[in-house]
């Protein structure tokens with residue numbers, strides 16, 4: 597498929613950059629370029645070698661301007677799932693990804709890459725996420741899952757209406773009708789949230805899933821669009837403690853935490869929201885560590901990102917970033933990121949938002 601700019605130009609750009617970084621000879625690069633030109637002439641597209649696919653995925657992570665976790669870009673595990681042609685084979689690769697990435701809590705950053713150009717689509721935003729429901733008694737679960745939960749119910753899925761119903765996997769193969777399947781419970785590792793000093797914290801009955809696995813972005817490498825390429829890392833604590841549990845249009849826990857702490861929630865100036873926020877984030881980091889599940893605090897993550905900046909400069913590469921996403925939502929000015937600016941230019945290969953197949 598040709599889109600925004602001839603395919604061959606994007607292929608040449610990618611092969612030239614990646615083969616140089618991989619230390620391949622000019623001879624080998626030219627031979628490969630001719631091979632691709634021929635394939636594009638004959639078929640209108642071309643296929644990546646596993647090495648091109650693997651290194652392209654790592655470059656895409658390195659170019660993800662909104663990602664604070666890029667120091668480890670070279671250690672990404674790349675799983676080639678382009679042979680998967682049926683619904684069962686795709687589900688099997690997705691269950692394998694969940695198992696491989698979770699690794700009993702010692703999370704391994706990984707990406708599973710299915711065949712390109714929309715032959716496989718994944719409807720989920722993340723492979724594991726909680727359902728959201730609008731009921732007469734109000735919201736149950738994760739409000740950000742409202743529309744996808746409705747789509748799942750239309751396909752025949754029924755949730756138990758708890759605040760933490762794990763949604764089913766929903767995929768489309770070969771442009772066929774969407775198919776869903778529940779995720780086997782033994783594959784879903786979750787963390788009960790408790791606090792090192794406040795025993796009442798567990799009575800809030802909060803939990804969260806161990807592994808964030810983004811499954812709705814498009815990976816573009818050398819002009820080829822891999823629209824189903826789920827990838828995971830580990831969480832930064834603030835994602836859960838300062839957004840998923842704290843946002844008033846998510847689980848909206850700050851008022852409850854503050855009242856359990858006995859804070860004066862009648863005046864902003866008591867900074868009750870800030871005190872509750874810090875304790876919520878302490879609880880998240882404490883609980884993941886206690887459960888032996890990989891997680892990083894925002895101070896350590898910022899330091900690692902600074903090492904990434906230094907490493908890239910040492911390699912003679914220009915660092916790009918999106919300041920508005922790179923600063924953590926808790927205590928941003930305590931990190932170096934807040935105090936400098938970033939060039940938000942889009943480099944290729946990269947990950948892109950794409951239209952939802954439902955909605």
Ligand code: HEM
Nearest residue numbers: 657660662663664665705706827828829830831832892947
């Ligand atoms: C290894 C641990 C990792 C950590 C701690 C981490 C951390 C983060 C955080 C905190 C965000 C912002 C998310 C938000 O505010 O909603 C983010 C964004 C992002 N990360 Fe990472 N990341 C990691 C690994 C990865 C990996 C393995 C990939 C891909 C191969 C990746 C690609 C991205 C992309 C594409 C975004 C932007 C998402 C968007 O635009 O919606 N990250 N990362």
Ligand SMILES: N=C(Nc1cccc(CNC[C@@H]2CCCN2)c1)c1cccs1
Nearest residue numbers: 665808809810827828829830831832835
């Ligand atoms: N730690 C992670 N967090 C992350 C990364 C990319 C995207 C997201 C989800 N971002 C969307 C949410 C919902 C609105 C604002 N944030 C989370 C990772 C997920 C997958 C690899 S790392």
